[in-house]
Amino acid sequence: MSDDIETPSDETPSDETPSDQVEIVELDDAVAIGELEDILTRLESTNVDVDELTQQVRRAAVLIGHCRSRLHIVERDVHTVLNELGRLAADPVRSPDGEAT
Numbered sequence: 001m002s003d004d005i006e007t008p009s010d011e012t013p014s015d016e017t018p019s020d021q022v023e024i025v026e027l028d029d030a031v032a033i034g035e036l037e038d039i040l041t042r043l044e045s046t047n048v049d050v051d052e053l054t055q056q057v058r059r060a061a062v063l064i065g066h067c068r069s070r071l072h073i074v075e076r077d078v079h080t081v082l083n084e085l086g087r088l089a090a091d092p093v094r095s096p097d098g099e100a101t
Helices: 018-025 029-044 050-090
Strands: none
Touching: 029 050
């Protein structure tokens, strides 16, 4: 066997640069959805070349991942608030002298 043989790395190459990743983290949800709609409009065009198609699909995948992540966070936060409200509703209100009202 030769030492010159390259083995594939565990990381898959990506067109996404670290600055693109920061951009996604700071991206407003409405802006992300708007960008996804723009990508969809471009992809529905019959004049999209293969390279642009690949780039747009990758960007869409990143945006969808961002939106899903945000939705999971919001869902968790809503459940936390609802659980807290449920606990508050179950606890009797106490007067200053300690009696339940």
